[in-house]
Amino acid sequence: MTRFAKVIVDVPSKQTNRPFDYMIPAEMDPWIEVGSRVGVPFGPRTVQGFVVGFTSESEVNLTRMKSIKELLDLVPPLSPDLVELGAWMSRKYVCHDIAALQSMIPTALKGKVERVLHVSETYGDEELLWLPEEQRVLDTVDRQGPMKLEQVTTMFPEHEKIIKRLLKQGFLIETQSIKDRVAKKKVKVVFITIQEDQADEVLTSFPAKARRQKEALEFLMQTWQPMLMTELLAELHTTSSTIKGLEDKGYVEIREMEVFRDPYADRRFKKSVAMELTEEQQHVYDALEGALNTREHNVFLLHGVTGSGKTEVYLQSIQHCISQGREAIVLVPEISLTPQMVERFKSRFGSMVAVLHSRLSNGERYDEWRKIRERKVKVAIGARSAIFAPFEDIGLVIIDEEHETSYKQEESPKYHARDVAVKRAAQQGAVVVLGSATPALESYLAAVTNQPLAGSEDGAALKLLSMPTRVGGRSLPKVHVVDLREELKNGNRSMFSRDLYQAIEDRLAKKEQMVLLLNRRGYSTFVMCRTCGYVAQCPECDIALTYHQKSDHLRCHYCGHAEKAPKTCPSCQSEHIRYFGTGTQRVEEELAKLFPGIRVIRMDVDTTTEKGSHEKLLGQFRDRQADVLLGTQMVAKGLDFPYVTLVGVITADSALNIPDFRAAERTFQLLTQVAGRAGRHHLPGEVYIQTYTPEHYSIGHASEHRYKPFAEEELEHRRKRGYPPYCKLILITFSHEQLPMLVRMSENFATRLKEEAQTRGWIHMLHQAADDAIELLGPVASPIPRIKNRYRFQCMLKYRGNVDAVELVRAVSAEFDEHVRSDQLTISVDVDPQMLM
């Protein structure tokens, strides 16, 4: 029975967002599977696509059905379960199927179309008289096989007219072909082909003028091993023609061989062995081992304080998973930020680990990915997209620092790696470990109520594991909260309080190290009184108002509330009210002024753009070439340096006042994480948090290392205010070049959402309903109201219970298709948004 392939094509639009049927040429049939990547004709073009299924009957008329043109890989880049995961993602995150599938493969395989020329088969049959130059062009293309148009035109620069004519007449034919963006890397290897007992005979037969060839052969005969051509040439100071000469004589063979680009090739990792676990670690390990042994899907939330030794537990659980013959995926937030982490995995598992992160070149990434697909490694460690590592028998998925916002992808498909991970693990019967010292409230609530994660309902209910103390009985650092209002009262206008100043002086004298954190997010956008700590808030939404310099207004970007920016503090009438912020560079200058000779390493977006710069800077700091590591959020995470005994937070408030309902949670997380960098080894640590709002509960709890009381207090706020995890959110952003058009469209959209919700019997107001409820906020101008000359508006849906708001949004979006196409309206949907700015 013939089968037809169902193919998702790389044409991202609503009309093409479904599988198309194609015939399968007989010779390809044995190779085509679900997940195969193919080139198919689509209209006048050739496009890349993925086979997502087969059918024996098709609605397409057979005479009109086209055939698959190219099979792009012999081993499919996607497995059937990844194809299924893609379908789940496109439903859940309202994106095109092709976008979900493309996000799973390395950029190298996002094929680009290449136009090639070849000679018509009729050339040569017909008795035609050719001009000599016509004949030259045709013969060249014929001999060299399909050639790119540019190749032909550069070869025959003055013959463009002729080439054009041959194309018109059909003697030259243009076709399209899909080409990978990055080729596999090949190297030349020299193999010696004669036997050892022939050596003397061969060497004596060399003519005198082939001295260099003889030397080369003698060199190879020292080991009788194959050797890289490049190394051989470097060793002998000779050229490849010498080796070619040997090949012509039949003494050696030069073979092209595929190699993997290894970004860590020049690094040596000291082998590490399993440590003896502490009692707390053992308890957690036992639970994980037990779950792995059942070979069933399980999800654990591991709440372990900073320095409690989570990584060692991960390493040993992975070891167990590998010994079961299964594979493991480890997600870490933006891995390039934590070279220490890679080192710990490489040291334990050596070449069994593939590392995937965004700072690799496309080629390196492709090769690491191929090691996974070709089963050359057992462990994949990487940033969020590593969750798509093409393993087929996954036993364990670990998400370190599971609360991190970088697990959410901010462009389409706007997926959350934690939710995708749980879904994938459910498919494979794998165990998931969500690890953090400061779990996201979504995860924490699910764990204490024994529910699946709200974002991945197919997953298992979360089980809570904890490690409340640091390894080796070390204590968590002592945290001092410094009230900057007092400093100002006492006439200190510097960015360092007297206490922090003294602490820095003290560490400099003792030759210990410091980490200074300056939170740059929300920089300059909120208004605060420096006398009393008052921050302008929205009366309706309980979040900080954003300052708009141009109109000198304060605005709430949730509900649209606006007011004039105050000149004096509404709370204490002080005139020291202003928008807030400062940059790392200024802190660096101030440090240099106050502490002459201080050695500072500054780590922020400006100093870390270059490849490998993180590693370099952190390496220098570890080698104690600097006293201070100064930076933004990137210095807060995962670092483990023995001589760091002081952590200073320049202002905690800038994290607190970003206009986002998660601001308190983010502040707590950041402060706890950065405090956790101090005193991790034999020297005790100390932390100074400078703030204008010392009474804020997130600062108070963070300074006492109290996660649970913080979580409970914050959850209570969320419940009262109707924010996640007590409801879900969908953010819909509209953009258009013309403001009136945009306003009309977004209002129409909102109206249709309300009407459809009503038709489905859902109640509007969230706070009025006990169970199923949905509420629409907006449309209002987006926090960034114009990007690249396009105005932006947004609506927010809040919902809970059995309300399928995603389906609602999809249905209403479909009605606006026509506008999207003809009126250049863009509608972008963010399900479970993490960034509200």
Ligand SMILES: Nc1ncnc2c1ncn2[C@@H]1O[C@H](COP(=O)(O)OP(=O)(O)OP(=O)(O)O)[C@@H](O)[C@H]1O
């Ligand atoms: N069982 C053990 N015995 C001795 N030392 C250990 C043990 N487990 C971990 N350590 C050491 O304790 C330190 C802290 O461990 P680790 O970095 O894994 O903590 P963590 O929980 O991942 O911390 P964070 O969340 O702050 O990154 C490390 O230097 C590690 O080598």
Ligand SMILES: [Zn+2]
């Ligand atoms: Zn005030």
Ligand SMILES: [Zn+2]
């Ligand atoms: Zn508001």
